[in-house]
Each structure stands twice: as structure tokens, then as C-alpha cells.
Amino acid sequence: MHTESRLSFPRSFIWGVATSAFQIEGGADAAGKGPSIWDDFCRLPGVIQDGSDGRSACEHLRLWEEDLDLLVHLGVDAYRFSISWPRIQALGSGPFNEAGFDFYERLINGMVARGLKPYLTLNHWDLPSALQAHGGWENRETVQHFVTYACEVARRFGDRVVSICTHNEPWVMAYLGHESGVFAPGIRNRSSAMQVAHHLLLSHGLAVKAMRDQGCKSQLGIVLNMAPVHPATASLEDQARARLDDGTGLRWYLEPLLLGAYPADAWAHCGPDAPKVQAQDMAHIQAPLDFLGINYYTRNVTSADAPWNAKALGLEVTDMDWEVYPQGLTELLLRLHQDYDLPPLLITENGAAYADRVEQGEVHDTDRQSYLARHMEALSQAMQKGVRVDAYFVWSLLDNFEWAFGYSKRFGIVRVDYETQKRTLKDSALWYRSFLQMQHSMRAKD
Ligand code: FCB
Numbered sequence: 010m011h012t013e014s015r016l017s018f019p020r021s022f023i024w025g026v027a028t029s030a031f032q033i034e035g036g037a038d039a040a041g042k043g044p045s046i047w048d049d050f051c052r053l054p055g056v057i058q059d060g061s062d063g064r065s066a067c068e069h070l071r072l073w074e075e076d077l078d079l080l081v082h083l084g085v086d087a088y089r090f091s092i093s094w095p096r097i098q099a100l101g102s103g104p105f106n107e108a109g110f111d112f113y114e115r116l117i118n119g120m121v122a123r124g125l126k127p128y129l130t131l132n133h134w135d136l137p138s139a140l141q142a143h144g145g146w147e148n149r150e151t152v153q154h155f156v157t158y159a160c161e162v163a164r165r166f167g168d169r170v171v172s173i174c175t176h177n178e179p180w181v182m183a184y185l186g187h188e189s190g191v192f193a194p195g196i197r198n199r200s201s202a203m204q205v206a207h208h209l210l211l212s213h214g215l216a217v218k219a220m221r222d223q224g225c226k227s228q229l230g231i232v233l234n235m236a237p238v239h240p241a242t243a244s245l246e247d248q249a250r251a252r253l254d255d256g257t258g259l260r261w262y263l264e265p266l267l268l269g270a271y272p273a274d275a276w277a278h279c280g281p282d283a284p285k286v287q288a289q290d291m292a293h294i295q296a297p298l299d300f301l302g303i304n305y306y307t308r309n310v311t312s313a314d315a316p317w318n319a320k321a322l323g324l325e326v327t328d329m330d331w332e333v334y335p336q337g338l339t340e341l342l343l344r345l346h347q348d349y350d351l352p353p354l355l356i357t358e359n360g361a362a363y364a365d366r367v368e369q370g371e372v373h374d375t376d377r378q379s380y381l382a383r384h385m386e387a388l389s390q391a392m393q394k395g396v397r398v399d400a401y402f403v404w405s406l407l408d409n410f411e412w413a414f415g416y417s418k419r420f421g422i423v424r425v426d427y428e429t430q431k432r433t434l435k436d437s438a439l440w441y442r443s444f445l446q447m448q449h450s451m452r453a454k455d
Contacts, residue, residue, distance in 0.1 A: 016389045020452050023126065023400035024445055025087035026080065026422070027358050029133035029177065031063050032409040034093060036070035041106035043099030045135035046145065047412075050193035059415035066410045068430050070112065075432065077119045079406070079423060083438060084445040087126040089357060089402045090116070091133035091177065094158055101137030102154045105161060117169050127170040128357075128402070130232065131159050131216070133177040134186075134193070141194050146182065146205040152212040159216035160223060167225040174302055174357070175216050178234040179209040179262055191413055200282040207284035210265050214293040221296075232302030232357045233262050237340045241312035250311045253278060258309070267349050269295035300399070302357035305384070308337035328362040328418055333380055335387040342391035342398065353399045359384050360404035362411065362418040365435065372424050372435035381422075381437060403441065407432065 031047050051062035069076055080088050094101060097109035120127045132155070140151050155175075163173060176182070181192065183206035190197035217229045238255040240247035256275030264272050269291045276283060310317040310332075319325075319332035326332055338359070345351060361380040365372045381403060392398055408421035416427060422438035425431075434442075 016385055017393070018389060018448065019392075020455055021399075022448075023086045023355075024448065025085045025089055025126075025128065025400060025402040026083065026406040027089035027128075027402040027404050028069075028406050028409065029091040029130065030093035030096070031066070031133065031135040032405075032411070033067040033069040033076075033407055034096075035063070035065035035068045036096075037062075037064040039070060039096070039112075040108035041096075041099060042093070042109060043095035043101070044138040045093065045095045046138055046141045046193040047135050049138050049141070050195055053195060056191075056195065057413055057415045059417045061410065061415035063410045067407050067425050067427075069407075072430060073112075073116055074119060076406070077116075077123055077125065079432060079434075080120075080125055081123050082434075083422075083442050084449065085125065087128050087171065087400065087402070088120055088406075089128040089130065091130035092162060093135050094132065095135065095137040095139075097162070098137065098158055100139035101151075101158070102140070110165065113166070117166055121169055127166075128172045128174070128400075129162070129166065129170045129227075130174040130177050131155075131162060132175065134182055136194075145194060146208050147187070147201050149208060152208050152215060155212040156216045156219050160219050163220040163225040163227065164223065167220070167227050170227050172228040172230065172300065172355075173220065173225070175213040175229075175231050176209050177232045177302075177357075178304060179206055179213075179231075180234055180258055182209060184258075200284075203279055203282050203284040206261065207286060207290070210262065210294045211290050213266075214296040217296040217298070218293065228299035230298045230300035230302060230352065230355075231266065232304060233259075234304045234306075235259050235263075235341055235345075236305065236307060236309040237337050237344065238309045238311060241310050241314075241317045244313070246313040247311065250313045254309065254311045263345075263349070265291060265294045266298065266301070267295070267351070298352040300353050300355050301351060302355045303341070304358035304404070305338045305341065305356060306359065306361075307331040308334045308340075327376075327380065328364050329414075331361075333361070333383070335380075335383040338384055338387040339391045342388070342396045343394060346391075346394075346396040351397070353397050355400040355402070356388060356398060357400075357402050358404035359401065360420050360422075362420045365419050365424060367424065367433070370433065372433065374422075374435045374437045377422065377435070378437040378440045381441065 183202045185192040187196040188202035238251045240251040256272045260272040363376045405420045408419040408425040411418040424433040
């Protein structure tokens with residue numbers, strides 16, 4: 010497996026790894042922290058596959074220095090992490106919690122001292138419970154609270170963080186959180202989901218403007234989960250379904266940001282569940298982006314009949330049963346490049362869960378290594394055809410709390426033994442490290 014010799018990236022390209030607060034930090038009741046909707050959701054019976062929660066997770070709150078040292082050892086340029094809103098503002102409004110800010114102050118300074126570029130995400134799903142008690146993202150007041158939170162984070166850290174992302178994957182919060190209800194806050198109501206999606210986009214646009222107005226120097230943007238949507242068969246029904254899924258899942262989020270309007274086909278499909286949109290909302294959402302983050306894991310295949318199942322068809326899948334489909338990343342990037350006037354793109358997440366085995370203290374995860382190498386190659390192909398992408402982040406640095414799957418799915422390039430909190434570099438991490446060494450030595454030759 011020497012695909013890396015075929016990879017060619019610009020010298021300025023940023024390589025990193027990503028995590029999120031709830032999935033690694035632990036310290037659920039640390040000084041001054043309020044609960045989040047994920048703390049509450051985990052308490053509901055049967056919603057987390059292994060019955061676990063995020064109370065201690067990877068104990069990153071305690072072990073953050075060791076984790077930053079791991080990043081240095083890997084040789085990454087950048088670290089994408091998120092802030093837990095209820096850790097720095099227990100109720101999501103009102104007083105800020107200095108103990109919470111101290112943690113992120115140390116974490117960010119720790120990155121800077123180690124020469125790592127901080128890429129900060131404001132909302133990776135852990136909304137303060139106190140705001141959910143008033144309707145959460147469905148309530149338009151949450152938009153203003155988010156803007157206040159964003160401005161405070163930008164005021165304190167904007168001088169040191171390279172980039173600030175408002176939201177991670179609004180589709181997940183809206184659809185999985187409020188329509189299918191398999192993620193927090195576990196609501197099943199399509200019109201709520203549509204309103205939530207609108208408020209997430211609106212709060213993004215207003216926060217970007219407010220952070221910029223106060224002189225924030227960081228690059229400001231948002232992260233969307235995206236995938237090409239393919240019809241399962243050539244039937245007209247499947248093709249229509251695929252186009253609609255592209256409208257509701259991808260264009261619904263992308264087009265307001267880039268074009269200032271919801272896509273007409275998906276809007277028509279909303280019927281009475283369409284969101285309430287006020288005058289000026291769309292103009293606010295369209296605030297110029299310094300970057301657009303893309304999380305890519307697999308393609309999406311839709312069928313008007315029974316759900317399409319990659320595994321049942323004998324296709325290569327990960328431990329999530331997600332099809333391994335690297336060419337989908339090339340296809341997606343080329344399509345976006347052709348259809349839209351894009352800001353610089355970042356691949357903010359890409360990675361795979363596998364049921365790793367520890368053999369004499371080592372993890373020979375050749376499947377994950379191959380997944381990453383093939384996706385990096387797919388990325389490089391799109392870039393060679395003219396798509397501007399500035400960075401790539403592996404999901405994830407550590408095995409962690411994989412939401413409704415609990416700890417049963419391992420996405421890390423570093424293994425976490427949850428009994429001892431011992432971290433072990435898997436072969437994929439060693440491979441990434443030597444790949445990065447190669448990139449750095451090419452840079453040094455310039
Ligand atoms: C993405 C999430 C991330 C992680 C990966 C596997 O949707 O942003 O937190 O769960 O999937």
C-alpha cells in the first residue's frame with residue numbers, strides 16, 4: 010500500500026486531526042459546568058447502544074497535555090477541537106464560567122506553545138440543557154444566545170486560533186436530533202427539524218457578522234456533512250428520490266450559505282413543515298465565508314423501495330456499515346467546484362471505525378490506514394483538477410464516545426483503553442506520522 014507516493018499536495022497544505030468536546034473531554038460535572046442535551050439524552054433508556062455516556066469519555070479534561078504531546082509526536086500542523094458551550098456558560102445565557110474558560114485558555118496556549126494551529130468549533134452538538142428547556146434550537150431566542158457565546162469566545166481566543174467554525178453538521182442536529190430523533194435532544198417532529206435547521210443557519214450568519222464586526226482575525230466558517238447521492242437503480246423513481254435527497258440533505262444547507270436561498274425543489278417538498286423565515290434572514294445567512302468545512306465519510310445511495318444496504322450487497326464497509334467509497338470525495342468536490350462559487354474548502358473530517366484488535370500491545374489497523382490513504386488520494390485527484398482545498402483533518406485523534414453508538418465504535422488513530430485511559434498509537438497513526446514527515450521534508454527542501 011504505497012498510494013502516498015502518488016499523492017501530491019501544495020507545500021502550504023494543512024494536515025491535522027479532529028475531535029469534539031463531548032466525545033473526549035469527560036469532566037461532566039467539573040467546576041461551574043452546566044449539563045448539555047447530550048448529558049440528558051444519555052440518561053434516556055435504550056438510546057445509547059452500549060448504555061454508556063460522556064461523563065468521563067477519554068478524560069481529556071485531565072489528560073489534555075498528554076494529548077497535545079501526542080499531536081506533536083504525530084507531526085500534525087493543526088488540531089480541530091470544539092468548545093463545550095455549557096462548560097463556559099452553564100445555562101447558555103447569563104454569566105460565563107471562568108473555570109471553563111481557564112481550561113480552553115490552557116489548551117489553546119498549549120497548542121500555540123507546541124507550534125500547533127488551533128481550529129476551533131463553537132457548536133459540536135452539546136447545547137446547554139437550560140436552553141433546551143426553552144425549546145433549544147427551535148426557539149429563535151437561542152440564535153441570539155449563540156451569537157453572544159460566539160462573540161465572547163472570539164474576543165478571548167480570536168488572537169490565537171486560526172479558524173472558528175460556528176456549527177458542525179447542522180443537518181445532523183436538525184434531522185437526527187429533531188426528525189428521526191436518534192440523537193439528542195431526541196425529538197421526532199419534522200416541522201421542528203426544519204425550524205432548527207433554519208435557526209442554526211441564521212445563528213451561523215449572525216455570529217460570523219458579529220465576530221467580524223468586533224475585529225476577530227480568525228478565519229470564520231461552518232462545517233457541513235456532505236456526500237454525493239446516487240440512485241440505487243436507473244429507475245425514474247430512484248433518480249427523483251436521489252435528487253430530492255440531495256436537495257434536503259446537501260443543497261438545503263449549502264445554498265442558503267452560498268446563494269442566500271433555499272432550493273426550490275426541497276422547499277416545495279416541505280409542505281406545511283417549511284420553516285418560518287423572517288425578512289433579512291436569508292441575507293444574514295449568506296454572510297461571506299472564509300472557509301467551508303466538509304465532513305466526508307461515504308456516499309449516500311437512495312432507493313424508493315427498501316433501504317439500500319452496502320453490506321448486504323457485499324460491498325466494502327467499515328464497522329459503521331458505511332460503504333468505503335473514496336471516489337465519492339473526488340466526485341463531490343468536482344461537483345461543488347462546478348456548480349458553485351466556493352470559498353476555500355477544508356476537509357474537516359474523514360476517517361473510519363473498525364473493530365480493532367490489540368495484539369501484544371499493538372493495533373495493526375491496515376483497514377483504517379488503507380481507508381485514509383485512499384481518501385487522501387481521492388482528495389489529491391480533485392485538487393489536481395482545480396478544486397482549492399487547504400486542509401485535511403483525520404477523524405479522529407482518539408477512540409471516543411461515538412454518540413448513539415457509545416464506545417462500541419472506534420474511530421481513533423490512537424487507541425484508548427477506557428479502563429486505564431492509556432493511549433496507544435495504532436499502525437494508522439504511525440503511517441500518518443511517516444506520511445507527514447515526508448510532507449515536511451518536502452517543505453524543508455523549498
Ligand atoms: C461526524 C461527527 C463526528 C463523528 C463522526 C464519525 O458526523 O461530526 O463527531 O461522530 O461523524
